[in-house]
Amino acid sequence: MLQTPPAAPGDREEDIDTPALLIDLDAFEANIARMADFLRPTQARLRAHAKTHKSPVIAHLQMKAGAVGQCVQKVAEAEALAWGGVPNILVSNEVVGAAKLARLAALARVAEIGVCADDAGEVSALEAAAEAARIRLSVLVEIDVGAGRCGVAPGPEAVALARRIAASPHLRFGGLQAYHGSAQHIRRYGERAAAIEGAVAQARRTVEQLKQQGLECEIVGGGGTGTFPFEAGSGVFNEIQAGSYVFMDADYGRNLDEAEAPVSTFAQSLFVLGTVMSRPRPEVAVVDVGLKAVAVDSGLPLAWGRPGIRYVGASDEHGKMVVEDGGAAPRLGEKLRLVPGHCDPTVDRYDWYVGVRKGRVECLWPVTARGGFS
Amino acid sequence: MLQTPPAAPGDREEDIDTPALLIDLDAFEANIARMADFLRPTQARLRAHAKTHKSPVIAHLQMKAGAVGQCVQKVAEAEALAWGGVPNILVSNEVVGAAKLARLAALARVAEIGVCADDAGEVSALEAAAEAARIRLSVLVEIDVGAGRCGVAPGPEAVALARRIAASPHLRFGGLQAYHGSAQHIRRYGERAAAIEGAVAQARRTVEQLKQQGLECEIVGGGGTGTFPFEAGSGVFNEIQAGSYVFMDADYGRNLDEAEAPVSTFAQSLFVLGTVMSRPRPEVAVVDVGLKAVAVDSGLPLAWGRPGIRYVGASDEHGKMVVEDGGAAPRLGEKLRLVPGHCDPTVDRYDWYVGVRKGRVECLWPVTARGGFS
Numbered sequence: 091m092l093q094t095p096p097a098a099p100g101d102r103e104e105d106i107d108t109p110a111l112l113i114d115l116d117a118f119e120a121n122i123a124r125m126a127d128f129l130r131p132t133q134a135r136l137r138a139h140a141k142t143h144k145s146p147v148i149a150h151l152q153m154k155a156g157a158v159g160q161c162v163q164k165v166a167e168a169e170a171l172a173w174g175g176v177p178n179i180l181v182s183n184e185v186v187g188a189a190k191l192a193r194l195a196a197l198a199r200v201a202e203i204g205v206c207a208d209d210a211g212e213v214s215a216l217e218a219a220a221e222a223a224r225i226r227l228s229v230l231v232e233i234d235v236g237a238g239r240c241g242v243a244p245g246p247e248a249v250a251l252a253r254r255i256a257a258s259p260h261l262r263f264g265g266l267q268a269y270h271g272s273a274q275h276i277r278r279y280g281e282r283a284a285a286i287e288g289a290v291a292q293a294r295r296t297v298e299q300l301k302q303q304g305l306e307c308e309i310v311g312g313g314g315t316g317t318f319p320f321e322a323g324s325g326v327f328n329e330i331q332a333g334s335y336v337f338m339d340a341d342y343g344r345n346l347d348e349a350e351a352p353v354s355t356f357a358q359s360l361f362v363l364g365t366v367m368s369r370p371r372p373e374v375a376v377v378d379v380g381l382k383a384v385a386v387d388s389g390l391p392l393a394w395g396r397p398g399i400r401y402v403g404a405s406d407e408h409g410k411m412v413v414e415d416g417g418a419a420p421r422l423g424e425k426l427r428l429v430p431g432h433c434d435p436t437v438d439r440y441d442w443y444v445g446v447r448k449g450r451v452e453c454l455w456p457v458t459a460r461g462g463f464s
Numbered sequence: 465m466l467q468t469p470p471a472a473p474g475d476r477e478e479d480i481d482t483p484a485l486l487i488d489l490d491a492f493e494a495n496i497a498r499m500a501d502f503l504r505p506t507q508a509r510l511r512a513h514a515k516t517h518k519s520p521v522i523a524h525l526q527m528k529a530g531a532v533g534q535c536v537q538k539v540a541e542a543e544a545l546a547w548g549g550v551p552n553i554l555v556s557n558e559v560v561g562a563a564k565l566a567r568l569a570a571l572a573r574v575a576e577i578g579v580c581a582d583d584a585g586e587v588s589a590l591e592a593a594a595e596a597a598r599i600r601l602s603v604l605v606e607i608d609v610g611a612g613r614c615g616v617a618p619g620p621e622a623v624a625l626a627r628r629i630a631a632s633p634h635l636r637f638g639g640l641q642a643y644h645g646s647a648q649h650i651r652r653y654g655e656r657a658a659a660i661e662g663a664v665a666q667a668r669r670t671v672e673q674l675k676q677q678g679l680e681c682e683i684v685g686g687g688g689t690g691t692f693p694f695e696a697g698s699g700v701f702n703e704i705q706a707g708s709y710v711f712m713d714a715d716y717g718r719n720l721d722e723a724e725a726p727v728s729t730f731a732q733s734l735f736v737l738g739t740v741m742s743r744p745r746p747e748v749a750v751v752d753v754g755l756k757a758v759a760v761d762s763g764l765p766l767a768w769g770r771p772g773i774r775y776v777g778a779s780d781e782h783g784k785m786v787v788e789d790g791g792a793a794p795r796l797g798e799k800l801r802l803v804p805g806h807c808d809p810t811v812d813r814y815d816w817y818v819g820v821r822k823g824r825v826e827c828l829w830p831v832t833a834r835g836g837f838s
Contacts (some may be wrong), residue, residue, distance in 0.1 A: 093540065093835045093836075093837040094540070094837065096837060099744075107561065107563045108561070108838065109836050109837060109838060110837070111836070140782055141781065156599065159720055163780060163781040164752070164781055166468070167466065183782075184741045184750075185740075186752070186795065186796065187481065187482070187739055189481045190481065205775060207744070208744060209743065209796060211796065217733075230827050232663075233746060238748075238752055238784075239742075239744075239779070239782055239784055240741070240742035240744055240782070241744055271779060294827060309785075318793055340707070362486070362836075365560055365561055366557045367557075367559070367560040367614070368560075368582055368583070368613075368614040368615075369662070370582060370608060370613075370614055370615055372554065374612075376613055376614050378538070378560070380837055381761050381806075381808070381809045382808075382809055382812050383836035384836075387755050387760050387778065402760065405613070405645060406537060406726070406808050406809060407515065407516050407537040407538055407557065407838065408557075410612075419510070422556070422560065422583060422586070423560050423561065429740075434756075434780050435755045435756055437754050438813070439836030440835065440836050441835060441837070441838065444835075460755070461467045461813060461815060462483050462485070462757035462813030462814050463467040463470060463483060463814065463816075464482065464752055464757075
């Protein structure tokens with residue numbers, strides 16, 4: 091059952107029903123423009139990660155500003171984008187299982203589809219799915235450049251897998267997937283830079299070894315909101331897979347720049363709007379934003395523009411907030427903007443984005459690819 | 465967009481697409497029967513909490529086994545149940561805001577609806593909504609019996625609010641809501657018992673003071689999966705609001721009984737089924753169950769029936785597992801059952817329950833009331 095839309099265009103922000111997922115459209119559009127401006131003088135193009143927004147509407151806005159396409163993390167997200175008219179989609183991940191591979195191959199009739207592999211047996215499975223669907227699938231080799239998650243070792247192991255892909259009449263060798271996930275939230279600038287220096291060296295070495303075998307990398311992709319300036323300036327990466335930049339969250343807000351100040355490249359554009367539903371004691375306010383309305387895996391949400399009010403605990407449907415010395419206590423029924431700790435899984439709780447500008451609702455966009463199924 | 469059903473009745477468990485939310489029907493039915501058997505000789509009846517299952521199908525099964533109705537935590541859940549034919553629903557929580565109150569009052573035309581209050585101004589708002597809808601709403605006074613979240617103080621403050629409710633021609637005083645949430649996961653039996661002893665004393669005192677004012681409590685409700693035997697045996701509580709008992713989770717599995725062994729009253733019946741999607745190194749297996757497929761607020765999921773395999777880290781769409789000494793390594797493509805850390809918000813990630821019995825899919829049930837909106 092689709093959730094009831096919490097507002098209609100023209101409504102005032104304070105009349106939006108809650109919990110609701112808000113996009114501050116001015117900040118959101120500025121983030122899209124800022125990323126485009128940053129990448130324009132580099133060799134890298136944006137392939138924005140849709141695991142953040144899950145929305146063909148936002149994908150098209152990013153592509154209008156210069157993104158070459160979108161990344162997704164699973165077949166269900168690829169379907170939502172392809173069915174929403176997004177023409178170029180890379181599953182920046184492995185896809186396993188015959189049912190999922192058949193769904194993926196079917197999409198290659200309506201969009202350019204790429205996918206990653208880190209296992210020769212899986213390449214055979216991709217080949218069988220592509221042959222059965224009578225399409226040709228672009229397959230990138232995922233290399234582990236430091237994250238310790240998926241991916242083959244850079245160098246000879248990656249070259250062997252690329253040769254296997256290139257030898258198939260049903261597949262096309264698409265390049266390298268070289269995302270260093272665990273570097274994105276290293277707080278200090280120098281340490282983030284050092285982690286990506288290692289990733290760049292591994293990617294460069296692998297690209298060169300592939301070239302010696304006559305294999306060109308159409309795509310060398312990686313980089314996220316925490317590290318993309320390093321990959322974009324490396325001369326090796328040609329696609330940047332940042333997703334969170336468009337919304338930001340409290341966790342990314344804790345990354346530091348060269349001067350040890352919070353990185354301020356992008357503005358917070360995503361909020362969860364909550365209502366104070368109980369004021370049992372002067373120092374306590376309970377909001378209707380709990381575990382089902384905001385993700386807490388990367389820390390609790392922050393109260394936006396309300397110093398002295400702190401979110402201290404989440405249960406299923408409640409968020410307990412405390413009013414600290416000097417904080418202006420919220421009244422019962424008051425609406426509060428919260429900054430989620432982690433944007434991607436927070437978006438996943440909602441069927442609707444509510445776009446607001448200068449205090450008024452301007453648009454409702456569906457969160458098309460939400461949910462646990464892949 | 466509704467998620468694609470991951471299976472069809474008759475499929476083998478190993479052919480279910482993933483991530484999927486599984487109910488082991490034998491264990492699930494045994495849990496329902498066991499709770500009914502336990503409460504039969506007590507003065508308390510079950511009003512099962514639907515914030516766990518979010519499903520009219522499961523609500524009806526619980527009521528067939530003797531539950532007097534259902535609890536919910538928000539209006540969207542009440543709507544899903546009422547529209548699914550559940551006749552008796554208590555919102556065990558405060559509801560704030562004119563739009564939500566109008567939705568709640570409208571439901572009172574198709575089901576018995578109760579709601580809680582902890583503020584006189586909110587009682588006036590409930591009264592206005594009931595009058596406008598020309599219905600009579602049952603309102604319980606929520607008292608804080610130790611959880612430190614919502615609720616007025618037990619005793620005179622509660623009595624004053626009850627008198628305010630009883631004085632309204634549009635409301636009916638429904639009794640006391642006295643749930644001690646933070647006691648549910650106190651690990652040691654004696655400490656859980658002591659916490660509820662305090663809650664029972666507060667509820668008893670308040671019931672007696674209300675009686676002195678001529679106010680009878682039709683409902684004295686509380687108790688969860690961690691503490692319900694204490695409330696049920698108290699002689700004060702007449703409704704038990706357990707929800708998780710029907711599924712269980714890793715967090716409840718850590719509660720201890722009198723002999724310091726894990727409480728074994730209920731069996732684990734809820735699982736997330738995942739697929740091993742990468743085996744980059746012998747000691748690492750990556751599954752397709754990450755932050756969007758399982759809740760991690762109360763700890764990481766556990767591998768079911770697979771000693772020596774441990775889930776060590778979640779990102780958006782990946783779960784990293786390590787194979788420890790003596791563990792049987794899973795193969796690429798293998799399906800694994802995981803026990804969620806916290807059942808309620810895990811269910812919230814899915815559109816479909818897949819009911820399995822003896823290795824075969826028996827039914828698909830929609831998770832009707834999922835999502836962040838309330």
